[in-house]
Amino acid sequence: MSMNNPAYIFTFFLLIVVLPIYLLLITTRKTNYKKLPPGSWGLPFLGQSLSIVHAMRTNTAERWLQERVRKYGPVSKFNFLGTPTVFLHGQAANKLIYTNGGDTFANQQPNSVRRIMGERNIMELSGNEHKRVRGGLVSFLKPEVLKLYVGKMDEEVRKHLEMHWHGKEQVQVMPLMKTLTFNIMNSLIIGIEQGARRDTLVELFQHIIDGLLSIPVNLPFTRFNRSLRASAKVRATLRELIREKREAMKQHSADAANQDLISCLLTIRNEDNSILLSDEELIDNAIVIMVAGHDTSSVLITFIIRLLANDPSVYATVLQEQEEIAKSKAPGELLTWEDLAKMKYTWRVAIEILRMTPPVFCSFRTVLRDFEYEGYIIPKGWQVMWAACMTQMDEKIFPDPSKFDATRFEKQAPSPPPPFSFVAFGGGSRMCPGNEFARIETLVTIHYLVTKFTWKLSCRDNSFFRDPMPVFKHGLPIQIKPKKD
Numbered sequence: 280m281s282m283n284n285p286a287y288i289f290t291f292f293l294l295i296v297v298l299p300i301y302l303l304l305i306t307t308r309k310t311n312y313k314k315l316p317p318g319s320w321g322l323p324f325l326g327q328s329l330s331i332v333h334a335m336r337t338n339t340a341e342r343w344l345q346e347r348v349r350k351y352g353p354v355s356k357f358n359f360l361g362t363p364t365v366f367l368h369g370q371a372a373n374k375l376i377y378t379n380g381g382d383t384f385a386n387q388q389p390n391s392v393r394r395i396m397g398e399r400n401i402m403e404l405s406g407n408e409h410k411r412v413r414g415g416l417v418s419f420l421k422p423e424v425l426k427l428y429v430g431k432m433d434e435e436v437r438k439h440l441e442m443h444w445h446g447k448e449q450v451q452v453m454p455l456m457k458t459l460t461f462n463i464m465n466s467l468i469i470g471i472e473q474g475a476r477r478d479t480l481v482e483l484f485q486h487i488i489d490g491l492l493s494i495p496v497n498l499p500f501t502r503f504n505r506s507l508r509a510s511a512k513v514r515a516t517l518r519e520l521i522r523e524k525r526e527a528m529k530q531h532s533a534d535a536a537n538q539d540l541i542s543c544l545l546t547i548r549n550e551d552n553s554i555l556l557s558d559e560e561l562i563d564n565a566i567v568i569m570v571a572g573h574d575t576s577s578v579l580i581t582f583i584i585r586l587l588a589n590d591p592s593v594y595a596t597v598l599q600e601q602e603e604i605a606k607s608k609a610p611g612e613l614l615t616w617e618d619l620a621k622m623k624y625t626w627r628v629a630i631e632i633l634r635m636t637p638p639v640f641c642s643f644r645t646v647l648r649d650f651e652y653e654g655y656i657i658p659k660g661w662q663v664m665w666a667a668c669m670t671q672m673d674e675k676i677f678p679d680p681s682k683f684d685a686t687r688f689e690k691q692a693p694s695p696p697p698p699f700s701f702v703a704f705g706g707g708s709r710m711c712p713g714n715e716f717a718r719i720e721t722l723v724t725i726h727y728l729v730t731k732f733t734w735k736l737s738c739r740d741n742s743f744f745r746d747p748m749p750v751f752k753h754g755l756p757i758q759i760k761p762k763k764d
């Protein structure tokens with residue numbers, strides 16, 4: 280082949296010029312990207328959103344995540360609802376997320392959640408803003424204050440049983456527990472008593488919840504659109520309610536101020552006498568609390584009712600504990616804070632249920648600055664996602680994780696779970712401030728259920744799926760019989 284031959288010139292050009300440039304590009308690209316976590320971006324825009332939403336709806340989401348971990352390890356990237364996301368798994372990852380200050384992670388929710396719940400809701404805020412709003416909410420949700428409301432919760436539970444359980448042979452547990460916990464929240468958080476206004480809010484809040492993890496496409500008839508419209512209507516109702524409460528406080532100040540969370544927040548002032556929370560902050564946070572509070576607790580109580588129907592030994596121990604407390608009360612006497620302190624076994628049962636089936640499946644943070652974890656770079660602007668079930672069902676931490684064992688959480692158990700492994704209520708500065716509220720309403724409800732009724736499951740399929748909260752396919756129907764007094 281002559282040196283002037285065009286084929287020779289072309290080959291020479293390839294070897295001497297193009298190949299070195301190609302190799303240079305490849306290696307540079309490798310250097311820039313080699314530390315990004317493994318995983319694929321999936322479909323344009325949608326990424327893996329449809330696949331994970333489908334896994335939740337078929338109750339295979341835990342398996343979906345476990346397969347990711349098997350394939351890519353504890354750190355992997357994917358695209359969720361249009362945002363580059365890194366999925367982190369393990370106790371060390373939980374610790375990293377819960378203990379890192381506001382400079383690495385912001386508690387920004389997916390766009391759909393932010394638009395529905397409002398920009399000023401506590402889950403969107405960081406640093407001092409978060410501290411201020413959280414401080415306001417905790418001033419009502421702390422045990423010293425909530426202990427004064429045990430009687431009010433007791434009355435709500437009894438009213439509920441009177442209206443929806445007594446005189447019935449069959450009930451659907453899941454919708455009823457939603458009604459009950461929603462009514463408790465209505466009474467203690469926003470202070471709306473029974474009536475048409477409450478009934479409208481129940482429906483609107485269900486639309487809000489349905490849209491939270493939906494694909495954020497705002498077209499008529501999408502879930503997201505229905506949720507946004509419901510959120511606007513709830514806001515209008517709460518604005519009106521705040522106006523009424525202010526008016527009532529002017530008339531009979533002290534009484535009206537101590538009725539519920541909103542009234543309590545309306546009275547709290549900063550040192551310079553300015554109001555602690557603006558009306559918009561009050562509204563956004565009342566919505567968050569109503570959503571965060573009623574759906575989670577109703578799921579927990581429903582799981583307990585299912586377990587008590589299926590496990591005679593756990594049922595017998597819970598019943599014995601509750602009957603002893605019932606025996607110590609006069610007819611009609613309300614439960615007290617001290618009674619709840621005696622319900623230790625019942626609460627351990629609840630905690631073990633939260634371990635195996637945490638109502639909150641996964642949580643998110645936004646990455647504020649590039650950081651390195653397990654040898655990978657997680658870039659600023661990405662979203663971090665983690666799931667409580669991943670450590671709570673890890674056999675290295677909780678041996679035989681699929682076995683229900685309420686003794687795991689006994690103080691004297693041989694090895695209590697290590698920190699950041701049981702995270703059903705989250706952790707760190709953002710740990711659920713409603714855990715005490717949830718404990719009270721759960722214990723009061725179970726007390727009256729086991730002492731006043733017996734029940735058995737009346738449907739073969741009592742399975743559930745996630746939407747994103749657990750939903751029982753048939754609402755968990757049960758046959759009930761009242762106990763003789």
Ligand code: HEM
Pocket residue numbers: 386401402413416420567568571572573575576579633637638639642643702703704705706708709710711712713714716717
């Ligand atoms: C069984 C019941 C409940 C469970 C399992 C639960 C679970 C959780 C979890 C896991 C978080 C943290 C999420 C994260 O880190 O991103 C959280 C936060 C929160 N929960 Fe709960 N929750 C329950 C009941 C309640 C109740 C009854 C209320 C209100 C009365 C409530 C109010 C809140 C609020 C306001 C936050 C946000 C805290 C912050 O960002 O500082 N929760 N909850």
